[in-house]
Amino acid sequence: MPVATPGEAPALGPFGESAPLSLGVELELQLVNTHDYDLAPYSDEMLRLMSRFRLPGSVVPEMTSSMIEVSTGICRSAVQVHDELSAIRDALVKCADRLNIAVVGGGTHPFQQWHEQRIYDKPRFRELSELYGYLSKQFTIFGQHVHVGCPDADSALLMLHRMSRYIPHFIALSASSPYVQGQDTQFDSARLNSVFAFPMSGRAPFTLRWCEFEKFFNKTTRTGVVKSMKDFYWDIRPKPEYGTIEIRVFDTPLTIDRAAALAGLVQSLAAWFLQEQPFMPEEDDYMVYTYNRFQACRFGLDAVYVDPVSGQHMPLREHIGLTLRQVMPHARRVGAAYGVQMLWEDAEHGTNDARWLREKQGRERLLAEVVRQGALRFREAR
Template identity: 65%
Template structure:
């Protein structure tokens, strides 16, 4: 199987995908209600789409093509309102968060679709443990070579995206000590991690041909990389974010990625190198484990600073790009949270320390997703 052609898309356009938890309103455990929810949503006219995911207690919403932060927020709001109306008819709740804090993975059921059953046969119990919830952000690229250059440039900021979006401190009723425990589950899959360091589509095609000859890979969907090209859309897809607790933050995170992308394209602040990846896994782990207070190692200078410090400095550099893109409100939202609780993982922990009841935490996560509380 050969690598498909890379579609042309408008540079810096956005697409946002959010995987959501479906919970019952009795004890706020996960509810196997995806098929019923999707049946009701099929009658609703929305921008983008709503689709099933691996297990039947989760769904994925996706926007259409978005020009900017305001567009992404408007589309996400319209989809959310339709979803909430349908969920209310089924007496189920919807919420964000990278993991459900106390669900038992062994009780999950694979969604009845051929691809999901194939993946379940291949990956065994890992498929049910993949009941985790992430945000994916697509960035439009004018061509395939430009997409690969942007992909490797954005890799330097992967730790930012993880730390800001982290919302998965609890797994099966236990505080893991991580801000993003979700990504530990992703790392269990083969072909996860980072993309190979190639900067032209011709070289990427040679890599892809080698992989398909092994029989390990049949399409781009088989790569679970942190960032991967999506040739059918003409985008690169950033895949490391936990699903935030609000759509406002989801739109803000997408805008932050858009601003970083414009900064990289317009200013070319550093030369790309395979050596950039020497500290990649370390920075990634620090963001997962400690959130914004994790250590960041600058891949060019070797300087150590906190992710909080590096994000603040980056936001200052991004200001003119945010203004040009209409994304200043997005950066202000993220900066305000950065100086407050830091991220959603800390908010969840703080709430649990007060309530001492994880079902109550999930109930309040549902309220936050619905926009009822902040």
Template identity: 75%
Template sequence: MSLGAFQHSEALSLGVELELQLVNTHDYDLAPYAADMLRLMQKIDLPGTVVPEMTNSMIEVSTGVCQSASQVLTELARIRDALVQCGDKLNIAVAGGGTHPFQQWHERRIYDKPRFQELSTLYGYLSKQFTIFGQHVHIGCPSADAALLMLHRMSRFIPHCIALSASSPFVQAHDTQFDSARLNSVFAFPLSGRAPCVLTWDEFRQYFEKMTRTGVVKSMKDFYWDIRPKPEFGTIEIRVFDTPLSIERAAQLAAFVQSLAAWFLAEQPFAPQEDDYLVYTYNRFQACRFGLDAVYVDPASGEHLPLRDHLLQTFERIAPHAEPLGALPMLQQLKGDVQAGRNDARWLRDVMGREQLLAEVTRQAAQRFRAPQAQA
């Protein structure tokens, strides 16, 4: 199978996908109502799409092509309101978060769709353990070669994305001591992790053709990389975010990606190289394990510094590029949370500390998703 042409997209355009939990309102465990939710949602005129995911207690929603993070928030608000309305009819709730705190993976059922059934046959129990929930952000690129440069520049900031979005401290009713335990499940899949450091589309096409000749890969969907090109959209897709607990945070993360990309396109701040990846897995682990308290190793200098400090430096660096995009207010909200050491993982642990009941943690997370952040 050939790779296909890299389609045109408007540079810095955005698209956001959210994988969401469906939970019953009795004990707040996952509820197998994806088909019912999809049936109701299809009756409502909404931007983007609403589609099934691997198991039948989760769905994926997406925006259309957006020009700004504010537009992302507007579209997600319409989708969120429709989800809440349909969920109320079914006596279920919708929640964010990268993992459900206490669901048991062996109870999950694979959604009846040919690709999901094929993946279940291939990956066995890993398919049910893939009942995890992420946010994907697409960013438009002016050309195929520019997309690969942006991908590898963005890779330096994968730990930042993980720490800002981390919302999966609990797995199978245990505190994992990770802020983002979700990514440990992703790492179990072959062809996960980082993309190969090729910097032109011709080189990437050659790599793709070699992989397809092995029979291991049939399409770009078979790569579970942290960031991957999406040639049919003309974008790169950042895939490391846990699904946030609110759509407001989802829009803020899109603003962060768009502002980074604007900086890359305007200033070409550093030349990507293979050596950038010497510390990639270590930085990724640190962010998953410790969130905003992680240590960050600068790929260029080898300097070790708190990730929180590097995040604050990054906010200052990209602020001039965020302002023309209307993204600065959202960046300032993220900056305030970083300064205070707040992310969704901490919020979930704080609720657990008060309530001592994971069902109540999930109930409050569902309430937070359904209400504007100011009211949450």
């Protein structure tokens, strides 16, 4: 992995301009064959075919060659996110059909074997493979990243730490990775266990001023441990080149509808923060952060949530309901009410994609058939 020579740390650069509450969404997707529905190394062929379409955003390779990442352009609303992801999805399906493969959502492939995966031939991926060894192939996992625009650098850090209280909510609502290597892990989101193995994962340092964050970045890069913000695998990280913060804990959903709804939830929370300034984050918030995150990964919507201020324990789905009731007026204002309402109803019923996958496996008793049905579900238009 390329690192800065000690004493020659790269600069962080200025925090860019973005429209407050603008959105950008990235989805990492699975490519599977259509005879046994295992992962298939077809990213080069998919990239070649996708290049013929005029689409918003981008389509790029990921760490291993059975993965592909798609992204929207800069969007004003969750409706626009849905429209752009739908157009990209339709093109992906057409290309996959030509190659006799399928595209699937979900945070993990249920039965792929990590040692069979191929590192995509790109300098950064080769360098990461040399540094992280087998962890790089085990990083054949699939997440959704949501960027939200911030007014300025200090506002971005304030939003980042406010948003951190809702990491368990994001995990439970997006969880879609109960199976790994053919086994039910008993986690709703096992994907994040692979992320936590990386040394620069976890949470951002607690600072609410960009000048202090720059000092942290400069100290870290001066050691040569990291070269850029890309080397931090934090749950939420600032993206100064875009003028955004990036939430990274979502499993890739099984449908475009859910991906857009989750982006709308982020936008609605951000609107609430900017308009009402509902609370000031504190470093003590992080005393229960790891516990809450584990609960959400392990139990999904059946998790226990510990309020970082009062210390009160309550069912996570109950806290999700309280939160969504607070943000719904803002969701209506930014045009995200449809998706937020869908997530609210799912939370009340304990329904997420992990539950859907388990119910399908309970019925079919064959994970390949679960993947096949997942591929059909990804194709569906609302």
